Amino acid sequence: MGNEAIARGVIEAGCGVAAAYPGTPSSEVLESLVRWKKELGHPIYVEWSINEKVAFEIAYGASLAGNRAMAAMKMVGLNVASDPFLSAAYLGVRGGLVVVVADDPGPHSSQTEQDSRFFGWFAKVPVLDPGTPQEALAMALRAFELSEKYELPVLLRPCLRVCHARQNIRLGNPAPLKDVGRFARNWTRWAAIPKYRLVLHGQLNEKLQTIIQEEPESRPRLVLGDGRAELAVITSGSVSSHVRDIAAADDRLSGLDVYKIDLPYPADAAALQEVVDTHERTLVIEETYPVLELQLKDRRTVLGRLSGHVPPQGELVPEIVEDLLRSAADIPALERTPVEVKPRRPSLCPGCPHRPAFFMIRKTFENAVYTGDIGCYTLGINMGAVDTCLCMGASVGMAGGLAKAPRPGDEHRVVATIGDSTFYHAGVPALINAVHTRASFVLVIMDNGTTAMTGGQPTPASPSLADGSPGTAVDMERLVRGCGVDHVQVVDPYDHAALKETLESARKHTFDEGKGVSVVITRRPCVRMPGVEISLQRFRITEQCDLCMSCVRDLECPAIHYVKGEKRMEIDQDLCAGCGFCVQVCPSQAVEPKGA
Amino acid sequence: MSDKVYNVLIVGVGGQGIILASDVLSRAAARYGYDVKKNEIHGMAQRGGSVSSHVRFGKSVSSPIIKTGEADVLLSFEQIEAVRYFPFLAETGKVILNDHKILPPAVFTGKQEYPPDVIEKIKAKVPDAVVVDGLAVAEQVGNPRVVNVVFLGVLSAFLDIPATTYEEVLKESLKPKLVDVNLKAFHQGRALAAA
Numbered sequence A: 001m002g003n004e005a006i007a008r009g010v011i012e013a014g015c016g017v018a019a020a021y022p023g024t025p026s027s028e029v030l031e032s033l034v035r036w037k038k039e040l041g042h043p044i045y046v047e048w049s050i051n052e053k054v055a056f057e058i059a060y061g062a063s064l065a066g067n068r069a070m071a072a073m074k075m076v077g078l079n080v081a082s083d084p085f086l087s088a089a090y091l092g093v094r095g096g097l098v099v100v101v102a103d104d105p106g107p108h109s110s111q112t113e114q115d116s117r118f119f120g121w122f123a124k125v126p127v128l129d130p131g132t133p134q135e136a137l138a139m140a141l142r143a144f145e146l147s148e149k150y151e152l153p154v155l156l157r158p159c160l161r162v163c164h165a166r167q168n169i170r171l172g173n174p175a176p177l178k179d180v181g182r183f184a185r186n187w188t189r190w191a192a193i194p195k196y197r198l199v200l201h202g203q204l205n206e207k208l209q210t211i212i213q214e215e216p217e218s219r220p221r222l223v224l225g226d227g228r229a230e231l232a233v234i235t236s237g238s239v240s241s242h243v244r245d246i247a248a249a250d251d252r253l254s255g256l257d258v259y260k261i262d263l264p265y266p267a268d269a270a271a272l273q274e275v276v277d278t279h280e281r282t283l284v285i286e287e288t289y290p291v292l293e294l295q296l297k298d299r300r301t302v303l304g305r306l307s308g309h310v311p312p313q314g315e316l317v318p319e320i321v322e323d324l325l326r327s328a329a330d331i332p333a334l335e336r337t338p339v340e341v342k343p344r345r346p347s348l349c350p351g352c353p354h355r356p357a358f359f360m361i362r363k364t365f366e367n368a369v370y371t372g373d374i375g376c377y378t379l380g381i382n383m384g385a386v387d388t389c390l391c392m393g394a395s396v397g398m399a400g401g402l403a404k405a406p407r408p409g410d411e412h413r414v415v416a417t418i419g420d421s422t423f424y425h426a427g428v429p430a431l432i433n434a435v436h437t438r439a440s441f442v443l444v445i446m447d448n449g450t451t452a453m454t455g456g457q458p459t460p461a462s463p464s465l466a467d468g469s470p471g472t473a474v475d476m477e478r479l480v481r482g483c484g485v486d487h488v489q490v491v492d493p494y495d496h497a498a499l500k501e502t503l504e505s506a507r508k509h510t511f512d513e514g515k516g517v518s519v520v521i522t523r524r525p526c527v528r529m530p531g532v533e534i535s536l537q538r539f540r541i542t543e544q545c546d547l548c549m550s551c552v553r554d555l556e557c558p559a560i561h562y563v564k565g566e567k568r569m570e571i572d573q574d575l576c577a578g579c580g581f582c583v584q585v586c587p588s589q590a591v592e593p594k595g596a
Numbered sequence B: 001m002s003d004k005v006y007n008v009l010i011v012g013v014g015g016q017g018i019i020l021a022s023d024v025l026s027r028a029a030a031r032y033g034y035d036v037k038k039n040e041i042h043g044m045a046q047r048g049g050s051v052s053s054h055v056r057f058g059k060s061v062s063s064p065i066i067k068t069g070e071a072d073v074l075l076s077f078e079q080i081e082a083v084r085y086f087p088f089l090a091e092t093g094k095v096i097l098n099d100h101k102i103l104p105p106a107v108f109t110g111k112q113e114y115p116p117d118v119i120e121k122i123k124a125k126v127p128d129a130v131v132v133d134g135l136a137v138a139e140q141v142g143n144p145r146v147v148n149v150v151f152l153g154v155l156s157a158f159l160d161i162p163a164t165t166y167e168e169v170l171k172e173s174l175k176p177k178l179v180d181v182n183l184k185a186f187h188q189g190r191a192l193a194a195a
Helices: A002-012 A028-040 A052-064 A075-080 A082-091 A116-123 A133-150 A194-214 A239-249 A269-277 A318-328 A354-364 A376-383 A394-403 A420-436 A476-482 A496-512 A581-585 B018-031 B043-047 B079-084 B118-125 B134-141 B144-156 B163-173 B176-194
Strands: A017-020 A045-048 A069-074 A097-102 A153-156 A221-224 A231-235 A257-260 A281-285 A369-371 A414-419 A442-447 A488-491 A518-523 A539-541 A560-563 A568-571 A591-593 B006-013 B035-040 B050-058 B071-076 B089-098 B130-132
Touching: A002 A028, A002 A097, A002 A133, A017 A028, A017 A052, A028 A045, A045 A052, A052 A069, A052 A075, A052 A082, A052 A097, A069 A075, A075 A082, A075 A097, A075 A116, A082 A116, A082 A153, A082 A194, A097 A133, A116 A153, A133 A153, A133 A194, A221 A239, A231 A239, A231 A269, A231 A318, A239 A257, A239 A281, A239 A318, A281 A318, A354 A376, A354 A414, A354 A442, A354 A496, A354 A581, A369 A394, A376 A414, A394 A414, A394 A420, A394 A442, A414 A420, A420 A442, A420 A476, A442 A476, A442 A496, A476 A488, A476 A518, A488 A496, A496 A518, A496 A581, A539 A568, A581 A591, B006 B018, B006 B079, B006 B089, B018 B035, B018 B050, B018 B144, B018 B163, B071 B079, B071 B144, B079 B089, B079 B118, B089 B118, B089 B144, B130 B144, B130 B176, B134 B144, B134 B176, B144 B163, B144 B176, B163 B176
Parallel strands: A017 A045, A017 A069, A069 A097, A097 A153, A231 A257, A231 A281, A369 A414, A414 A442, A442 A518, A488 A518, B006 B071, B071 B089, B089 B130
Antiparallel strands: A221 A257, A539 A591, A560 A568, B006 B050, B035 B050
C-alpha cells in the first residue's frame, strides 16, 4: 500500500520522530511506522497527536533538536496545521522535516478537494507529488534529503490513488537515526521578530530559486513519446499513471509526448514553457487545482482547467482522462454508460452506541438545531439528529453562534454532538469560549473511547500510546469541568431510562433554568473495537407490533427490516449486535428477548 | 503467462471480506510474476457502504483503476452492487455473482423496494454469468465466514494464475488454524466454476 511505502521511506531515511493525526486517506502512514518500528526494532518515536497543528509542532521541535522528523495528516489537517507550517518555511529546519499530506480528489471521504500542492505554493514549501507507491517510497527519501540540504520543510503530497494503491515494492535498508547535531540557540532565527522575518523571507526566496536551478525534479521529464509530437501532455502525481496507461494502450494516442513533473512546486517555469512552445498544443492534466498551469506564462496553446477543457471539480478518473486525451487529439468521444443504481448510503453499525444517543436527543430536544461534527456520528444525519457538519470541532463553536442569534418566538434551542477524539482535537477551546460568554446550549460528547471512523486510533484518554507503550490518560470529566462547565453528567447510552433522565436534566439546567452550557458524556466503547464484548442475546418481534416503523425510521437500525409480502417486521439475527435498545424504545413493547 | 492486462473488479458491501479476497488475488498475481496494481475505496465503506476493489495485472501496468467497459471479470458479493458496477464490464467480460442481498437503508426503512429479478436481468445480458450461493457453500465447507475465499476460487478459474500460487499466498496470510477450511473453500469455488 502507498501509505506503507511512504512509512518505509521514512524508516529508510533514518527518521527519528513521527507524529500524525488520523484522517482518510493518510492514516496508514503512522500505523505502518508502528509496524516497521516493532518488526525491525527501529528506534523511531511515533505518536498520534491531539491534532495536526500539534503533530506538525512535534515534528518541527524534533527537527530543531537535530533529528529527521515527519508529520502526517489528510489535506484538511494541513488547514489546522497551517499556522506553524507557513512560519516554518521562513524559519527553516535543521534535521530533515517532511510533511506527508494526503489529498482526496473526488472527494471520497473528505470535506474538500483542496490541492495541497497549492498549499505548498502558498507557504513557499517545496512539494513532491508521487504517481505510484514505489515512487512514494523514493520520494519520501528524497524529501528528507532536499529538506536538509535547503533547511526547508518539504511537503510529500500523495493522492488517495497512491495512498491506497497496492503494488510490489522494492525495499531498501532501514537507516540508523540521522543526527545533524544538537539544538543551537539563535533567536534571530528560531524566535525571529518581524525585522528578521523579512531577512528570512528573502533567504526563503533564494532557496526556492536555487532548487529550480539545481534540482532535476523541478523540470518536466519525457516519460512517453519522442518529444516531436504535435500534442504534449504535462502531468503530475497519481493521475499521471492513468495518462501513461491510456496513451500506451491506444494506437491513435501513441503519437503523444507525455511529460511528468515530480516537483510541481517550485517548478522550473522556463522548462515547462519550453514544452508548450515546442508543441502545437499542450494538455495539462493534474489534480485538483491548476498548479502547473498557473506556472506557465504563455497559455495560448494550453488546454487545461483555466481554458475550460479540464473539469474544475471531481476526481480525474481514467474515463475522464481518456475523454480529455481523445478530445485533445481530435479522436471522437466514446459513449459511456451511466451507473443505474442509487448510491448505497452508509449507516451507523448495528449496536453502535451513537444510535440510542441520537434517538434520545431527538426525543428530548424536539425542534432544536442539532450541530454535528466530523466522525462516524456525522451519520446522525440519517436519524434527523445532525443538521450541520462544517469541520473538526465546529459543532461546539457553531452552537455558540446559533445560541447567540435567537429568532423572536423561536425556542433557540441548540444541541451539539461531537465525538471524543474530535472534542480533544478542536472542541476544547470552543467549549471554554461558550462557558466564558455564557452561551446557552447542550453539548453531548459521544465517547466511544477511540477514533472510530479512521480505524480505531487512540485518543488522549487512552492509557496507551500509538506503539502500545504506556501514556497518561487525560480524564474527560476533569477536562470538561476544567473548561468551566458545572453541569457535567456521564451516562451509558444503552441504558434507556438513565439516558432519558440525563438529557432531561441537561435540558432543565440549560434551557429551563438558563444556567448556561451543560455537557452530557454518553460513554460506551465502539462495537468495532477488538476486545469489546458483543452481547449474544438475540430478540424477536412479537404479534404486538403495529408496524409503526419507529425502529427503522427513528432508530434506523440496519438489523431490522419490513417484510413486504407478509406485513411484518423482522430482525436479521446475523446483523443484530444484541444491544437491546429496540426493546426499550418500541412504543408497542413488541420486541422481546429470545428464550424469555 | 499471457501478454494481456487483466482487469478484475471485486465489489460488494463493507464487511464482506472484499479487501482480503483482492489482497490474496493481487499477491498471487505478483508472485506468479505479473506487474500488479490494486486500489480500493476505504472510509465510509466500513459503515455498510458500497466497496469496490480494482485489481489490474499484466506485463506492465501503471494506473490502479479500471475504466468503465474494461473489466474482464466483475465479481460481486451482493446483487445490487453487481448492477451498480455493471458499466465497468467489458463486452466479453465474465460476471460472478453471489446470490445474496444486503438491504440498503432506503430499503430496510421501507422507502424503496429492492430491485427485483437482478439475477435474471444480469443473465439476460451475460448468459454465462456464474451465480453461486456463497453462504451455502461456505457453510457446507464448515465456516460461514469463508464466503470471500469461495468466490476467490470461482474467480481463479478465469485467470491465468496457477491454483498452487493462490494456495501459497493463502497459507502465508492466514492464521494456521484457518488455513485448511480456506483451502477447502478455495477449491470448492474453483470446482464450481468448472462445473
